């Protein structure tokens with residue numbers, strides 16, 4: 001008979017160690033009685049941890065709570081616990097506490113089973129984040145749509161008012177022109193918001209990219225001069241015309257120049273360059289390259305990709321949408337946008353658009 005008992009014990013021990021989860025048996029005082037190999041591995045234990053307090057490894061209040069409830073109701077209880085692991089980092093574990101007793105004792109012991117669910121939690125968090133981004137995109141698009149129409153009506157009325165004014169009303173005319181200019185800008189921003197969610201429409205024309213840069217440059221120059229920023233335009237005399245959505249492309253350069261201005265709170269220089277890079281062979285297409293360079297605070301090397309993600313911003317009032325919008329628009333034109341930067345010295349945003357881009 002004792003031989004049979006010893007065989008049974010060996011069998012139970014093997015079974016206990018064969019479980020892929022970490023298992024530990026504790027008493028009512030939460031002292032460890034026995035643990036399996038996976039538990040010992042998870043918490044880097046020498047032996048099976050017998051005699052140690054489980055609170056050393058798991059959040060004590062949470063486990064106490066689970067054990068008390070499992071003991072009282074005499075059924076298993078579960079919760080998801082966040083644990084700090086000895087090898088560093090944190091993990092999420094589905095924790096189940098099962099009450100049981102030996103011989104005549106009733107539920108004086110508890111089996112605690114830990115299943116690593118960190119990967120699932122991470123994916124859920126990512127999905128939540130992605131959902132938030134999509135929801136915000138949708139929201140932005142509907143706001144843009146709702147505000148866009150009344151704004152275009154206002155713009156038309158202001159234009160009409162300006163044209164109807166008499167010669168003598170010079171000041172009034174200037175004020176109206178300013179209102180009109182700002183309303184147009186708001187309208188353009190709203191349009192680009194809806195473009196970001198993919199709901200905007202493309203209006204393609206065969207145009208010289210300079211047609212999108214020059215008007216934005218003169219607008220930004222006015223704004224920049226007030227902040228002690230010099231804007232240098234170094235554009236080639238002629239570029240091959242390409243198929244572009246002029247409004248959206250203007251938005252790209254407006255965002256890049258706005259960012260450049262914002263990166264130089266104490267003044268500096270912005271240089272806008274353009275050139276044509278012919279393709280090496282008939283198979284390789286030629287590109288139009290536009291660079292927007294500033295002498296501002298620069299981007300840390302680890303953030304050179306992150307800054308293109310939606311809602312990433314280091315500014316108090318920034319939405320973090322400018323660069324993600326730019327990338328979206330440029331990619332729709334078959335092109336690319338990238339940045340080179342040196343912290344404290346400045347940044348250079350490089351836009352490349354193929355002359356026969358896929359739209």
Ligand SMILES: Nc1ncnc2c1ncn2[C@@H]1O[C@H](COP(=O)(O)OP(=O)(O)OP(=O)(O)O)[C@@H](O)[C@H]1O
Nearest residue numbers: 259260263298307313314315318319320321322323
């Ligand atoms: N020229 C630049 N120099 C330094 N950092 C920049 C520059 N352009 C962008 N960044 C960094 O990239 C981040 C994201 O830029 P993005 O244009 O997408 O959003 P934003 O400017 O913060 O807000 P929004 O454009 O919505 O007003 C900025 O917050 C800033 O940290």
Ligand SMILES: [Mg+2]
Nearest residue numbers: 255259322323
């Ligand atoms: Mg911006």
